[in-house]
Amino acid sequence: MVYGILRLINFAHGEVFMFGAYMAFFAMTSFGMPWYVAFIIAILLTCIFGMLLEKAAYRPLRDAPRISIMISAIAASFLIANLGIVVFGGIPVTFPRPDIFNIRIVIGGVSIISKALFIPVITAVVLMILLYIVNHTKTGTAMRAVSKDYEVARLMGIDVNRIITFTFAIGSSLAAVGGIMWALRFPALIPFMGIMPGLKCFIAAVIGGIGNIKGAVLGGLLLGFGEIMIVAFLPELSGYRDAFAFIFLIVILLFKPAGLLGKNIAEKV
Amino acid sequence: MKRNNLLNIIAIIVFIAILFILNMTLDAYKLRIFNLAGIYVILGLGLNLVNGFTGLFSLGHAGFMAIGAYTGALLTMSPEMKEMTFFLEPITPILANIQVPFPVALIAAGVIAGAFGALIGAPVLRLKDDYLAIATLGFSEIIRIILTNTQNITNGALGIKGIPGYTNIWWVWGIALITVIFMVLLIKSSYGKVFKAIREDEIAAEAMGVNLFKHKMMSFVIGCALAGIGGALLGSLIGAINPLLFRFLFTFNVLLIVVLGGMGSITGTVLSAVVVTVMIEYLRVLDIDMNLGFIRIPGIPGLRMVVFSLILLMVILFYQRGIMGTNEITWEKIFGLKNRISNLITRRKAS
Numbered sequence: 105m106v107y108g109i110l111r112l113i114n115f116a117h118g119e120v121f122m123f124g125a126y127m128a129f130f131a132m133t134s135f136g137m138p139w140y141v142a143f144i145i146a147i148l149l150t151c152i153f154g155m156l157l158e159k160a161a162y163r164p165l166r167d168a169p170r171i172s173i174m175i176s177a178i179a180a181s182f183l184i185a186n187l188g189i190v191v192f193g194g195i196p197v198t199f200p201r202p203d204i205f206n207i208r209i210v211i212g213g214v215s216i217i218s219k220a221l222f223i224p225v226i227t228a229v230v231l232m233i234l235l236y237i238v239n240h241t242k243t244g245t246a247m248r249a250v251s252k253d254y255e256v257a258r259l260m261g262i263d264v265n266r267i268i269t270f271t272f273a274i275g276s277s278l279a280a281v282g283g284i285m286w287a288l289r290f291p292a293l294i295p296f297m298g299i300m301p302g303l304k305c306f307i308a309a310v311i312g313g314i315g316n317i318k319g320a321v322l323g324g325l326l327l328g329f330g331e332i333m334i335v336a337f338l339p340e341l342s343g344y345r346d347a348f349a350f351i352f353l354i355v356i357l358l359f360k361p362a363g364l365l366g367k368n369i370a371e372k373v
Numbered sequence: 374m375k376r377n378n379l380l381n382i383i384a385i386i387v388f389i390a391i392l393f394i395l396n397m398t399l400d401a402y403k404l405r406i407f408n409l410a411g412i413y414v415i416l417g418l419g420l421n422l423v424n425g426f427t428g429l430f431s432l433g434h435a436g437f438m439a440i441g442a443y444t445g446a447l448l449t450m451s452p453e454m455k456e457m458t459f460f461l462e463p464i465t466p467i468l469a470n471i472q473v474p475f476p477v478a479l480i481a482a483g484v485i486a487g488a489f490g491a492l493i494g495a496p497v498l499r500l501k502d503d504y505l506a507i508a509t510l511g512f513s514e515i516i517r518i519i520l521t522n523t524q525n526i527t528n529g530a531l532g533i534k535g536i537p538g539y540t541n542i543w544w545v546w547g548i549a550l551i552t553v554i555f556m557v558l559l560i561k562s563s564y565g566k567v568f569k570a571i572r573e574d575e576i577a578a579e580a581m582g583v584n585l586f587k588h589k590m591m592s593f594v595i596g597c598a599l600a601g602i603g604g605a606l607l608g609s610l611i612g613a614i615n616p617l618l619f620r621f622l623f624t625f626n627v628l629l630i631v632v633l634g635g636m637g638s639i640t641g642t643v644l645s646a647v648v649v650t651v652m653i654e655y656l657r658v659l660d661i662d663m664n665l666g667f668i669r670i671p672g673i674p675g676l677r678m679v680v681f682s683l684i685l686l687m688v689i690l691f692y693q694r695g696i697m698g699t700n701e702i703t704w705e706k707i708f709g710l711k712n713r714i715s716n717l718i719t720r721r722k723a724s
Contacts, residue, residue, distance in 0.1 A: 164690050171430050174503060175632055176689045182625060183682035190676055299621075306507065347518040350511030357504055358496050 115177040116157060117279055118302015119184035122295060124150040124280025125287040126192055147280040154276020155269050157184075162272075163265065181302070188295030197293050223285050230281055231321060237274070247271055307353045327352065377704050385550070396542045404542060405610070410650035411545035412606050415552050417630040417642040419599030424628075425636035426560060427592040428572030429498070430506040434627050436513025437597040438604030439520060439619035440489050441482035443527055445605025446536040446614060447471070448478035454535045475539040479548070479605050486601020487594045489516075494593040498586065501575075510621065520616040532615025533608075540610040548606065549643075552599060556639050559595075568592055572637070626653075629685050640702040656680060 127149045131142035161180040165173045238244040249257040250267050258264050286301065287293060304327060311323035327349055334348050395407060416434065423431045451472055473481070497508045520527045527533070559565050567588050570578040579585050608614045630649050634641030656677045 161686060161690075170503065171424070171428070171636070172689055174430060174506060175628065176686060178625065178628070179682050179685040179689060183679060183686060186676075186678040186682055190679055303507075303510075307511075310504070310507065347515045350508075350515050353511055354496065354508050357500055357508060 115174070115302070115306075116161070116181040116184055117275070117305060118299050119181050119188070120150060120154050120157070120276050121279040121283040121286070121301060121305075122188060122293075122297050123153055123184070124276075124283035125293055125297070126188070126295075127280070128284045128287065129197060129293055143284055146284060147277050150280035150283075151273045151277045154272045154279070157276075158269055158272040162268075166265075181299075185296055185299065192293075192295055223289065226281065226285065230278065234274070234278070243267070243270060304349050307349050310353060311356050380704050388550070392542055392546055406650060406654050408540060408542060408545045408610055409607075410647045411542075411549045412603050412610065413627065413630055413646040413650050414549040414643050415545075415599055415606070416603040416627045417634065417646045418552050418556050418639065419596040419603065420627050421631045421634070421636065421639070421642045422556065422559075422568075422592055422599070423596035424631055425638070425642075426565065426572060427568040427589060428575075429589060429593065430503070431509040431593065431596070432506050432621070432624050432628070433493070433509030433513035433516075434596075434600050435619040435621065435623040436516035437486045437490060437600035438607065438623065439513075439516055439614075439616065441486040441601025441604030442608035442614050442619070443520065443533070443604075444482040444485045444601065445478045446533045446608045447526075448473050448481055449475055449537050449539065449609065450533070450535065451537075454537075475537075475544070475609070479602055482605035483598040483602040486604065487598035490594045490597025491590065494590050494597075498589045498593060510624075513619075513621070513624065517616050517619055520619075527616070530616060532613060532618075534613040536608050536612050536614065538609055538612055540606050545606055545610070548602065553639060553643060560639065564588070564591065569637075629681060632685060633688055635700065638701055641700070653677070653681075 124146055128142050128146035131145050132139060135142075157180060161176050162173065165176055236244075238247060246257070246262045246267050247270070249260065249262060250264055250271075257267075282301075282305075286297075305324070308323035308327050309320045311319075311326060330352060331348055396404070399407060416438065420431070420434050423429050448471060493509070493512050497505060497512065500508055521530050523529070560568075567578070567583050570581065570583060571585060571588060575585060604619075626649075630646045631642060633649060634643070634645030
């Protein structure tokens with residue numbers, strides 16, 4: 105779900121995620137599109153939105169100090185969330201669930217709702233596509249080069265800006281997929297819904313090692329399971345559920361600053 | 374140098390006189406905003422010391438403010454008030470009967486927030502840049518969650534009501550003034566130079582024999598202590614606090630002030646704290662309906678925050694270190710400006 109090739113925190117990721125879910129909602133309710141068309145349109149729109157965001161908030165600061173980039177990201181995140189309040193309104197709206205996600209399937213006496221089946225399958229498919237793009241295409245190679253050292257990548261004749269925009273496009277599309285799945289699971293949309301998942305998916309990415317897709321998946325799984333386990337086995341601690349992610353993050357950062365699957369790179373002078 | 378000292382003293386006296394006049398003339402609402410601005414000065418300076426001068430990007434300010442606010446509230450409330458507030462679950466007996474004078478509570482708030490800063494800083498300050506930002510943000514969330522869940526100390530999500538309102542213009546701006554003086558002295562001292570060295574280049578600073586961890590810690594703890602004092606003043610000004618007040622949004626407001634004023638500028642922070650606080654209040658018109666006589670513009674709730682995020686985004690895109698950057702308004706500059714203007718006038722006259 106997460107993607108961090110730029111070595112920068114995209115604070116606005118959660119807002120992109122929110123945007124994706126809202127777009128799917130409007131495509132389905134206001135324009136009455138069938139759900140598969142609506143989802144595809146939402147993903148495309150979010151992808152464009154992500155690219156615009158990159159152009160507006162990140163590109164002018166490419167060579168600026170990191171603090172500036174981060175503040176810009178935070179400002180962008182607040183801007184989008186509050187614009188969301190202005191445009192979409194602050195009242196939660198109910199996400200319509202297409203019927204296909206609500207069918208009860210009975211397999212060997214265990215009945216499950218189809219969305220519980222769809223979500224992992226979609227995740228797996230998306231993951232496959234992502235791994236293929238990054239590891240087996242030319243653009244993917246360029247992406248990995250940019251994430252290693254973008255100045256050298258530039259010397260090698262890679263159009264860094266184009267690659268970064270492309271990365272944002274992919275990241276935003278994934279956020280849209282995530283947003284839609286989230287909306288299927290918890291069908292109440294509010295403009296501020298992106299903040300917690302946004303932070304958590306960043307945490308997942310850091311736990312796994314930034315810029316490492318397998319790491320992000322591992323981090324996401326650990327985080328999700330950990331949270332559910334805490335609530336399930338230590339119910340008296342369930343109030344501390346959101347704190348768990350942060351405590352986990354800090355412990356990981358202290359012992360493995362580069363994340364579980366990340367490589368430790370010493371800073372060169 | 375002597376002239377500057379004299380001018381400083383005169384400025385402080387003038388400032389106190391202005392406070393006196395404002396205290397007499399402003400109505401309660403405006404006075405409240407003015408006091409809020411003073412609190413934001415204290416908070417902004419605390420954050421600026423950490424973010425602007427030492428270059429550590431901390432997003433945990435709201436958490437330390439929360440600690441300060443709760444400490445101040447619990448220490449100044451009378452036992453009877455506490456009994457009334459904690460109706461769900463009685464307060465722990467240790468805290469039930471403590472009541473200390475306001476200044477003592479303020480100092481305690483600063484000390485406790487600083488102590489938490491040291492506790493949190495010890496592991497976290499090893500991290501750099503974005504990791505540090507997320508870790509401090511995480512800690513501030515953890516503090517908020519703990520405050521929500523410790524019913525018998527903080528009254529949980531209900532918050533504390535009926536905090537005695539000791540805060541007035543003298544407390545707020547007096548402490549703000551002391552903070553400004555303290556900051557100026559600190560930045561001019563050898564510690565201040567070390568902080569700036571760390572900001573510019575950590576590795577070079579370390580090579581020069583700077584004890585990185587000690588100085589980072591010092592800056593962080595002072596910043597946290599200032600946040601705690603600001604929080605205690607805020608609690609006493611508003612009269613009621615709850616954990617939701619200290620969300621990330623609050624850190625965002627303080628960050629806005631620091632960035633607008635200039636990361637690494639004391640005078641910039643003071644100016645922007647006043648301007649931003651007043652703007653936050655006056656831009657409320659954006660959120661409500663406007664009636665221009667012949668036409669009604671419907672207010673759009675939330676537009677105010679859009680405006681602020683947009684301002685922040687613009688400032689950071691065009692002035693990367695904030696509007697004032699690391700510049701300060703000093704007497705030399707004011708006099709220099711005067712000379713330049715008079716030169717300009719004489720030249721105009723000559724031609």
